[in-house]
Each structure stands twice: as C-alpha cells, then as structure tokens.
Amino acid sequence: MTVFxxxxxxxxxxxxxxxxxxxFFGVYVVGDPVEILVSHEADEAERARVxxxxxxxxxxxxxxxxxxxxxxxxxxxxxxxxGIPAIQLILQRMPATFELxxxxxxxxxxxxxxxxxxAGYRPNSAGAKTIMAGSILGFSLPTFWVGLxxxxxxxxxxxxxxxxxxxxxxxxLGMQSSLFSWTGLGHxxxxxLNLALFKLAxxxxxxxxxxxxxxxxxxxxxxxxxxxxxxxxxxVHVLKNIMIPIVTVLGLELGSQIAFSVVTETVFAWPxxxxxxxxxxxxxxxxxxxxxxxxxVVIFVLINLVVDVLYSVLxxxxxxxxxx
Amino acid sequence: MTEPxxxxxxLRTHFFTRAGVxxxxxxxxxxxxxxxxxGLVGESGSGKSVTGFSILGLVDPPGRIAGGRILFKGxxxxxxxxxxxxxxxGAEIATIFQDPAMTLNxxxxxxxxxxxxxxxxxxxxxxxxxxxxxxxxxxVGIPAPEERLRAYPHQLSGGMRQRVxxxxxxxxxxxxxxxxxxxxxxxxxxxGQILYEVQRLCRETGTALIWITHxxxxxxxIADEIAVMYAGRIVEYGAAAEVLDRPRHPYTAGLLASVPSxxxxxAPLAQIPGMTPSLLDPPPGCLFRxxxxxxxxxxxxxxxxxxxxxxxxxxxxxxxx
Ligand SMILES: Nc1ncnc2c1ncn2[C@@H]1O[C@H](COP(=O)(O)OP(=O)(O)OP(=O)(O)O)[C@@H](O)[C@H]1O
Ligand SMILES: [Mg+2]
Numbered sequence: 001m002t003v004f005x006x007x008x009x010x011x012x013x014x015x016x017x018x019x020x021x022x023x024f025f026g027v028y029v030v031g032d033p034v035e036i037l038v039s040h041e042a043d044e045a046e047r048a049r050v051x052x053x054x055x056x057x058x059x060x061x062x063x064x065x066x067x068x069x070x071x072x073x074x075x076x077x078x079x080x081x082x083g084i085p086a087i088q089l090i091l092q093r094m095p096a097t098f099e100l101x102x103x104x105x106x107x108x109x110x111x112x113x114x115x116x117x118x119a120g121y122r123p124n125s126a127g128a129k130t131i132m133a134g135s136i137l138g139f140s141l142p143t144f145w146v147g148l149x150x151x152x153x154x155x156x157x158x159x160x161x162x163x164x165x166x167x168x169x170x171x172x173l174g175m176q177s178s179l180f181s182w183t184g185l186g187h188x189x190x191x192x193l194n195l196a197l198f199k200l201a202x203x204x205x206x207x208x209x210x211x212x213x214x215x216x217x218x219x220x221x222x223x224x225x226x227x228x229x230x231x232x233x234x235x236v237h238v239l240k241n242i243m244i245p246i247v248t249v250l251g252l253e254l255g256s257q258i259a260f261s262v263v264t265e266t267v268f269a270w271p272x273x274x275x276x277x278x279x280x281x282x283x284x285x286x287x288x289x290x291x292x293x294x295x296x297v298v299i300f301v302l303i304n305l306v307v308d309v310l311y312s313v314l315x316x317x318x319x320x321x322x323x324x
Numbered sequence: 325m326t327e328p329x330x331x332x333x334x335l336r337t338h339f340f341t342r343a344g345v346x347x348x349x350x351x352x353x354x355x356x357x358x359x360x361x362x363g364l365v366g367e368s369g370s371g372k373s374v375t376g377f378s379i380l381g382l383v384d385p386p387g388r389i390a391g392g393r394i395l396f397k398g399x400x401x402x403x404x405x406x407x408x409x410x411x412x413x414g415a416e417i418a419t420i421f422q423d424p425a426m427t428l429n430x431x432x433x434x435x436x437x438x439x440x441x442x443x444x445x446x447x448x449x450x451x452x453x454x455x456x457x458x459x460x461x462x463x464v465g466i467p468a469p470e471e472r473l474r475a476y477p478h479q480l481s482g483g484m485r486q487r488v489x490x491x492x493x494x495x496x497x498x499x500x501x502x503x504x505x506x507x508x509x510x511x512x513x514x515x516g517q518i519l520y521e522v523q524r525l526c527r528e529t530g531t532a533l534i535w536i537t538h539x540x541x542x543x544x545x546i547a548d549e550i551a552v553m554y555a556g557r558i559v560e561y562g563a564a565a566e567v568l569d570r571p572r573h574p575y576t577a578g579l580l581a582s583v584p585s586x587x588x589x590x591a592p593l594a595q596i597p598g599m600t601p602s603l604l605d606p607p608p609g610c611l612f613r614x615x616x617x618x619x620x621x622x623x624x625x626x627x628x629x630x631x632x633x634x635x636x637x638x639x640x641x642x643x644x645x
Contacts, residue, residue: 216384218426218427219427219428221382222421222428225380226413226414227413227414227445228410228414229410236436237432315431316433317430317476
C-alpha cells in the first residue's frame with residue numbers, strides 16, 4: 001500500500017514536468033501576451049519595457065528554465081494581468097468551485113443511486129420508465145440551456161432562488177464556505193443542480209444497469225436461497241457490487257468537474273476556477289494557465305489515488321500493489 | 325403410512341416466454357422421507373434445476389408454477405406467499421448450488437455471508453451466529469476455521485468454497501437440502517470427499533437430500549432413490565439399486581450404457597442418438613420416442629404410469645430381469 005502510493009507520487013511528478021513543458025510552450029506558440037496587455041497606442045519602447053518587466057524578452061527556453069527553477073522553490077510565477085502570485089489567484093477561487101462540485105456530487109449520487117436502483121429493480125414499472133426518460137433528458141439537454149431554464153423558472157418566475165453569484169460565506173471550524181450559511185446554500189443550489197444533471201443521468205444509468213445485471217447473478221439467487229430479506233440482498237449484496245463501476249466513472253468526472261465546470265460557472269456568474277481559466281486563456285496569462293493546469297494535474301492524481309484505494313475497499317480481489 | 329417430509333405431486337413449472345410456453349417441468353411427482361437421499365438425474369435441460377428451484381420458490385420470471393402441489397411438512401409450498409417462503413428458505417430448506425465460485429458473493433467476507441444466514445432466521449445475535457458458523461465449518465472439515473471466516477471467497481480453493489457452501493446449508497439444521505450439481509465443478513478426489521461428507525452429515529442429522537446431477541456414478545454412490553428426468557418429466561423412479569440394476573425405461577438404460585464402467589472395459593460406449601427435444605410447446609406423447617429404438621405408433625400417446633414402487637412411463641419397457 002505505501003509502496004503503491006509512493007510509486008504513484010513519483011509517476012505524477014513526471015507527469016507534472018511533462019505538463020508544464022507542454023503548456024508553457026503551447027501558450028508561447030498561441031500568441032504574445034504583450035500584445036494583449038499593452039494598449040493599442042503604446043509605442044515600441046513601451047512594449048519592450050512591459051516585455052522586459054514580465055521577463056518575456058528572453059528566449060522561450062530560458063524563460064522555461066527560469067520558471068522551473070522558481071517552481072522547484074514553490075513559486076509558480078505572478079499573473080501578468082493581476083500582478084499577484086498565480087497560485088494565490090487559484091487558491092482564492094478554489095473554495096467556490098469545490099463547494100459547487102461537492103454539492104453537485106451529493107445531488108448526483110444521493111438521487112442517482114436510489115433512482116437507478118429502483119429503475120433496475122422494477123424495470124417495467126411506470127416509475128422506472130419515467131426515471132429513464134428523465135435520464136435521457138439529463139444526457140441530451142445542453143448544460144447552458146438547462147442552466148438558463150433553471151434561472152428562468154426559479155429565479156425569474158418563482159423568485160425563490162437567486163439567479164447567480166456566490167452568496168455570503170459562513171465559517172465553520174475555521175473554513176469559509178457558502179455551505180455554512182443558509183443564504184449561501186440558496187445561491188449554491190441552482191448551479192449545483194445544473195452541474196449535477198449530467199452526472200445524475202449517468203449514475204442512474206449505471207446503477208440501473210448494474211442492478212439488472214447483478215440481480216441475475218447466481219450469488220443473488222443464492223443469497224435469496226439463504227432466506228435473506230430482499231432488502232438485505234439489494235442493499236448489501238447488490239449495492240456493493242454496483243458501486244464499483246459508479247466509483248470509476250465518478251472518479252473521472254470529479255476531476256473534470258473541478259477543472260472545467262466552465263459553462264455552469266459562466267451561466268451562474270459563479271466565481272470559481274473554471275471562470276478563472278477561461279479569463280486567463282483569453283488574456284494569455286501564461287503563469288496562471290500553467291499553474292492552473294499543474295494544480296489540476298495534482299488534483300487528478302489525488303482523485304485517482306483515492307479511487308484506487310476505494311476499489312480495494314469495495315472489491316477485495318483488487319490488490320493495490322499488483323497494479324503499476 | 326405417515327406423511328413423508330416432502331411430496332411433490334404433478335408439479336408443472338412453465339416459462340411463459342414470448343416465443344411460447346416452455347414446459348420445463350411438466351407433471352413431476354416424487355416423495356422423500358426424512359434422512360433419505362433422492363438422486364435426480366437426467367441430461368442437460370431436462371428440468372432438474374427448475375424442479376429444485378420450484379421447491380425453493382425461486383423460479384425466475386417469466387417462469388412460474390403452473391400446477392401441482394409441493395407438500396412440505398404438510399404445507400403446500402406452491403401456494404405459499406413469498407413472505408412465508410422466505411422464512412422456510414435457508415432455515416428448513418437449504419440449498420447448495422453448482423459452482424461455489426459463482427454463489428458466494430465475491431465482495432463479502434465469508435463470515436458476513438455465513439452470519440447473515442443465521443441472523444435472517446434464528447433471531448440470533450451476531451456472536452451466537454459467529455459461533456454457529458465456526459461450528460459448521462468445523463463440521464465440514466475445514467482446517468483453521470477462524471481464519472477462513474475472515475477470508476474472501478477468492479482466497480479459498482474450489483473445494484474449500486464448496487465446503488463453506490455446505491456449512492452454510494447445514495447451519496440452520498434444515499429438514500431438506502436441495503443440492504444442484506454441487507460437485508460438478510470439482511475434481512474427482514475432492515468430489516469423492518464432499519460426497520462422503522454430505523452423506524455422513526445427512527445421516528447424522530436426519531436431513532433429507534435431493535441431489536441433482538447428470539452423473540449416474542455420483543448418484544449410484546449416494547442415493548437411496550433415483551428419479552430419472554427426461555424433457556420435464558420423471559420417466560423412471562424407484563429404489564436406487566432397482567433403477568440402476570434393472571432399468572425399465574429405454575432412456576435410463578441408454579444413460580447407464582453411456583457411463584464408462586470397469587466391467588465393460590474395451591467395449592465401445594453406447595450413446596443415446598439424437599438431441600434433447602425442445603420444451604417449447606412440446607407435442608403430446610412420449611418425448612423420447614424420436615430417439616428410441618423401441619418406439620412404435622403407440623408412443624404418440626402419453627404412456628400411463630406403470631410399475632408401482634419401481635415406477636416408469638413407457639409403452640415398451642425393458643423386461644424386468
Ligand atoms: N428463464 C428461463 N426462461 C425460459 N426457459 C427457461 C428458463 N430457465 C430454464 N428454462 C428452460 O427450462 C429447461 C430446463 O432447465 P434446467 O435448468 O432445469 O435444466 P437442467 O436439467 O438443470 O440442466 P443442466 O444439467 O444443464 O443444469 C431448459 O430447457 C431451459 O431452456
Ligand atoms: Mg441445472
């Protein structure tokens with residue numbers, strides 16, 4: 001287990017290196033940030049001054065090694081636009097995105113697993129057919145459109161929830177989050193629901209398919225032959241088995257939601273990391289882009305680690321050490 | 325004459341599929357006394373498992389019991405509501421399935437799977453149940469049972485898993501065990517050991533056993549009575565020695581001739597020609613007639629039951645030797 005974790009972390013350091021190089025040179029190829037930062041009227045001398053101040057006058061590989069040197073010391077550079085450390089900018093935005101993603105996962109898992117299991121248990125019931133029809137909508141309706149509709153219905157027509165923005169934060173055990181204030185939760189609900197819909201549809205499908213498949217297996221019949229109540233068969237014997245594919249898919253989803261819930265954050269004017277990266281790409285704010293993607297790599301690595309550990313908890317046949 | 329532990333009368337279990345009615349079990353009758361072992365034999369697809377599942381009340385849709393009675397300790401299981409049936413399953417009627425690799429849940433520990441089987445019935449606490457699980461594992465000859473309890477199924481060998489399954493079946497001291505090909509997935513030595521254990525345990529506890537198999541050699545080793553199934557019906561039924569030594573139905577004779585045996589060494593193995601008929605909307609009459617050397621026009625009509633204690637259904641039975 002320890003060996004496994006260490007090996008994983010070593011691999012991820014390699015990935016971080018590769019990632020930093022690709023992004024660094026990639027952004028260099030895309031365009032010159034100086035062009036965007038200085039005003040149109042600026043003369044050649046002004047441009048040179050800005051370039052020199054940002055260190056952009058040097059050859060790109062010199063810039064990269066300077067970056068690496070600083071990065072090893074924990075400094076990922078300052079934002080061209082805001083002039084503050086990129087990492088600080090990202091960390092400021094992180095809680096907003098985290099709380100959004102967490103609530104959307106709670107909605108997706110908390111509703112998706114029971115609904116999907118029901119749909120798989122009674123596949124021919126009217127309830128199951130309604131659930132499955134709903135999940136098709138969840139898959140096929142575009143996120144931005146659903147977001148706008150949610151705003152229309154709950155904020156504009158019924159006026160029971162705010163249309164956007166992050167509400168006031170409460171504090172709990174030293175953590176600041178809208179999760180700890182009622183108004184904050186109100187602001188969180190619609191964007192989280194919007195972000196949850198696709199995952200909800202996914203979890204419903206996975207839970208239903210897993211349920212239907214597992215119910216036919218010998219060990220379910222055998223569990224019933226032991227005289228177990230159906231409740232126990234479903235919630236112990238079946239549930240533990242169908243959690244394996246669900247954890248896999250949600251693990252993958254979790255990372256991309258944290259990194260790229262851009263659409264929802266934009267529609268609901270949610271001050272999260274997704275908005276930050278879009279703005280930074282727009283401004284070719286290279287230090288922020290690079291730092292952002294490095295942070296995302298770290299998050300993905302951590303999530304994968306947790307998922308693998310969860311696997312070995314869920315399925316005793318999975319041995320952590322055996323996998324590379 | 326007292327009422328036997330189990331009496332199955334004219335059991336019909338049909339699957340109502342889109343293509344038609346599959347008459348998997350179509351008029352099966354037999355009886356079983358306490359402590360006796362019935363061997364239920366027949367080719368693949370003859371309806372042995374469906375018969376077993378009917379007794380357990382575990383026939384999957386679109387199948388259901390379409391007729392007949394299953395009298396167990398005087399109660400008709402075919403008419404029993406699921407709630408009542410659940411209380412019987414695992415407590416008074418236990419089962420052992422064919423492949424222990426498939427029947428134990430791969431993600432739950434052995435102790436979880438054993439303890440739940442006790443708790444579901446006895447209303448016993450966790451600790452009592454664990455004690456019973458340990459005792460049951462010892463009884464079936466599993467070394468270091470405390471360790472085995474903490475293991476997951478994949479950490480045990482096939483033979484060990486099947487012993488666990490047998491231990492689970494015995495834990496609640498059932499009156500009847502339905503064992504559906506429990507040794508088919510095991511190699512011959514382990515099979516022999518398990519046969520011996522099960523036979524011993526049944527004798528000790530007075531548990532009746534239905535042993536489902538397609539292997540006549542296995543049945544010969546342990547059964548008191550034998551029922552030979554063909555295409556959803558019992559075509560021959562009687563004391564094991566009678567049926568094996570003096571078969572009356574041509575199908576039984578064919579099965580026996582196809583078993584390799586030492587006294588007929590060198591002689592070619594006889595095979596029953598043809599294939600098992602489809603059970604989808606079967607025609608009336610003896611369903612074996614298309615494969616039978618003795619068949620005649622008479623066989624298009626259902627053969628009447630004949631023979632008394634050694635019963636058979638055939639218009640042209642072999643002579644009683
Ligand atoms: N769910 C089902 N739907 C339709 N037909 C079924 C179903 N289950 C079983 N049958 C039919 O019932 C018949 C008897 O099956 P059964 O499993 O009892 O055979 P068996 O004698 O146990 O054979 P084997 O030795 O292969 O286990 C088969 O012809 C099969 O097609
Ligand atoms: Mg079978």
